[in-house]
Amino acid sequence: MIRLHIPQPLSAGAPLAPTLDQSRYLTQVMRLKAGDALRVFNGKDGEWRVSVAEVLKKGVVLKAEDQVRAQINPPDVHLVIATVKKAALEFAVEKATELGAARIRLMTTARTQPQHLRLDRLDAIAEESAEQTGRLDVPPVDKPQTLAALLDGWDEGRRLMFCDETGGAPVMSALASYAPSPGEGGVPWAILIGPEGGFTPEERERLRSLPFTTAVSLGPRVLRADTAATTALTLWQAAIGDWDRADLP
Incomplete structure (x- = not known):
């Protein structure tokens, strides 16, 4: 079944106007x-079965029929990642979306190499990945902040899993005490992945000094940033994420 993200209100009988690119995808x-059917979601109203009401020269009109899935909130984990090279960053955004990250936050550090960022391209990758994986929302991709600004404005109620290439506690043991009890909500988290050149000693020292930080190791090998992001999210999911939820597709 075709799935599209359409950020318009969904209710029975509501007309929907896909973008021109989406219309071309559907018709061409x-x-x-x-009369043909597909499914849409908007991140608020769950997933809906819709039908093609009319095919026009410059687009299509869809009609919402009925809700097939109620809205499900993603696990409360953010990916915070340095602006690494284009291919690696795009891969990280795609996999973070597949793995359920609620938000993707970009940052720059002392060793971040200048990159030409296209946030619209990253947004499109997140949207397409959400459509393909059964998610009912699309994680926003935030504009880059410096590491210092990010930490200065940090919500201390959200724990930060600092993936430190110089060493730290094994992820599973470090997170074990944060696993929620059945029926309880978990602690909000973010996962921090640095640049290709790693963090400076000063950055590392500040990160480790923060009361909300948990420094972890991702194993004996130095991982690329995109591999580290995927690995860290996978381990977080296995330890305290939503993989055991029966209401997910």
């Missing part, structure tokens, strides 16, 4: 015609 790639 998937060859849908009036």
